Amino acid sequence: MAILDTPRPDPLPAPFLDALKDLLGEKGWTREPEALTAAATPWRGAFAPGHTPLVARPASTAEAAALVKLCARHGVAITPQGGNTGLVDGGTPHGEITVSMTRMQAVRDLDRFNNSLIIEAGTPLVTAQEAAREADRLFPLSLGSEGSATIGGLISTNAGGVAVLRYGMMRDLLLGLEVVLPSGDVWDGLSGLRKNNTGYDLKHLFAGAEGTLGLITAATLKLFPAVQRASAWITCESAGDVVALLARIRETAGDTVTSFEMIPENAVRMVREDMANLRDPLPSSSPWRVLCEISMGNENHARETLENALGDALEDGLASDAVIAENLGQAGDFWAIRESIPLSKKAFGMSVNHDVSVPVSKIPDFLEAAARDVAAIAPQAEIVAFGHVGDGNLHYSACDPADPEQSALKPKAGDITAAVHARAMSFGGSISAEHGVGRLKRDELAGIRPPAATEAMGAIKQALDPLGIMNPGRVVNV
Ligand SMILES: Cc1cc2nc3c(=O)[nH]c(=O)nc-3n(C[C@H](O)[C@H](O)[C@H](O)COP(=O)(O)OP(=O)(O)OC[C@H]3O[C@@H](n4cnc5c(N)ncnc54)[C@H](O)[C@@H]3O)c2cc1C
The missing domain is CATH 3.30.465.10 (Uridine Diphospho-n-acetylenolpyruvylglucosamine Reductase; domain 3)
Incomplete structure (x- = not known):
């Protein structure tokens, strides 16, 4: 792999290395090529891999503090890393030493x-x-x-x-x-x-x-x-109905509505094609599914509240059909479909992914306008938009069932992203709803944020980290 094959001069000064080895002991650091590659490889190729000269693994706050002090003394930059599941190229090192926190689990x-x-x-x-x-x-x-x-x-x-x-x-x-x-x-x-x-x-x-x-x-x-949950899988005929359904269920169930996930029909199809063991709880040609969960102290109350709320919604025509999970296993099956979408989308082929948010009420208009924008750039793209509709957060992807390297979407990815982000912004939305900024969105956000906010962020970074050793180049470009 390129990370291992490319010879690099050792960027770490010998006195630093000696002190680090004394400080952390044998278990506290590694330069094994496999470990360096793993630390520099993002979750399932979400973006290009990086490289790191050393992985440090402090086992206590005292060790972590002494390590950072040592790095500051020698001007060695650090990328803190947890599970390395981040999706914006924040925790993948690009030349920094990796400080893995995995030994601190008490x-x-x-x-x-x-x-x-x-x-x-x-x-x-x-x-x-x-x-x-x-x-x-x-x-x-x-x-x-x-x-x-x-x-x-x-x-x-x-x-x-x-x-x-x-x-x-x-x-x-x-x-x-x-x-x-x-x-x-x-x-x-x-x-x-x-x-x-x-x-x-x-x-x-x-x-x-x-x-x-x-x-x-x-x-x-x-x-x-602790709470007990009641979960429903619901079909809806339009995005407008999905948004109105959320409002309707909250009128009945109030703050007990814990989750309200919007899932398009094509996402269920992708999951079904990828994972033969998962079945659609309510097969239908309806364009939208909702996974709704209510949680209360008492299981019967939760179920009753959900039944009442859904009864009203079905009567009003906001939902076309619904099924409530009989037990935790069935609720788990509903969630398995929802949680499998990212991987099944990857198995489907090329996808240009976005993590945007708009005010909940604007979701239907956003979906319509963004689909038009993407079609103008890439008519062959299939839109998969799913997510936490209760928070106005959509994971919005333009997909193509082709090898990502060969896909006709690949050269258009930048234009598609620019269009989707511009559309989200035009609805008063955000281009980073929940995944963060990292390196991937740093420069784009610098152009979108009010200048005073970028300036204040830069000033905070300079004040706390004047040497620029803590995860440099992420979030703000200082
Ligand atoms: C399948 C999948 C589903 C996901 N679903 C969601 C979702 O629904 N909602 C959502 O918000 N996100 C989701 N994410 C992304 C989510 O942001 C990450 O999973 C998680 O927050 C990052 O935790 P991590 O330990 O893996 O951190 P890493 O990826 O290791 O690091 C993330 C960032 O935090 C920094 N960091 C890590 N540990 C420390 C520390 N101890 N001190 C200081 N900085 C640190 C890193 O430097 C990096 O900038 C999903 C990711 C995947 C792969």
Whole structure:
């Protein structure tokens, strides 16, 4: 592979390497080619691979702090890495040493009465969910990469997922943080307080900073009462009906609506073709499906509320058909279809992907206008638009059933992206709803953000990281 074959002069000074080896011990670092390649390879070829001269694996906050201090002393740049599932080229190193957080996975404290969990940054999301469940509590963040994505990565990308409608994004689930600053100093802000008006709320600086302001070593997360779920698979005849259906169900079920995922018919078809074991819960020619979940303390109440809400919607004609999962296994089957879309889309062939958001009410108009724009550039493109419609967030792809290298869409990808992004912006939307900025969207966003915002971000970066060693070139170009 190119990463291994290209000879590169060692960019790491010998005194730095000697000190690092003493500091971290044998388990704390590697220069094995396989490990370097793995660290520099993004999730399933989401973008081009990078390269890294060394992977460091601190096992404690003290080790992480000493490591960053050492890097600052020698001017060695760092890319913090968790599960390496990010989709915007933020956690893949491009010459920096990789600081992998995967040895920091301790649950430090769980306080059932304060409803808070202190957990280390390298812990996979599923472990946090399980820890909460064992204490009869809920940590609500949930997304397709939850087996690999880590708490530190999720905070750093301010991840969203399928329960944002009710519980908010990662930033909303954060009570406190412990961070190694670019100087190597540690900020211990792990307080589990819900009220603490003592000046700038520093934790929010690091949420969404994508590792550019410091290395997160631990976090205090909000927990919620455990809930029981009721899930429905619904068919709708238009995007307008989907949006009206959400409003209708919320009128009946209020804040108990946890997820409301919009899935087009062609996405279900792609999943079915790719994964023979998954079946469409309600085969029909309707153009849209909705996966709706309601959660309440009592399972029967949740089911009853969902049944009532759906009854009204079917009567009004906002839904054409619906089925409620009989048990957790069936609900899991619904989610398996939803969560398989990204991989099945990849198996289908070429796709030009976007992570946009618009006000929920504008979704139907956006879909219509963007489809027209894309057709004008690439008439053969098949549009697959799915996502968290309750948050106005669509994963919008132009697809072609061809080898990505040969596809006629390939030379048009830049124009398609420009058109989709321009259309989202024209509806008052965002071109990065939940995946972040990384290197992929840095320059485009610099041209879109108000100049005062870019200037303020640059000033914060300079103030905290004057040497520019923390994940340089991501988010802001300083
Ligand atoms: C199949 C799939 C489904 C997904 N679904 C969703 C979804 O529904 N919603 C959503 O929001 N996202 C989704 N994502 C993307 C999501 O952003 C990432 O999965 C996750 O947030 C990144 O976590 P990670 O541990 O893999 O971080 P990485 O990819 O390793 O890193 C991401 C960024 O965080 C930084 N970082 C990592 N750890 C630290 C740390 N300890 N301190 C400081 N900086 C750090 C990195 O430098 C990088 O900039 C999905 C991804 C995949 C592959």
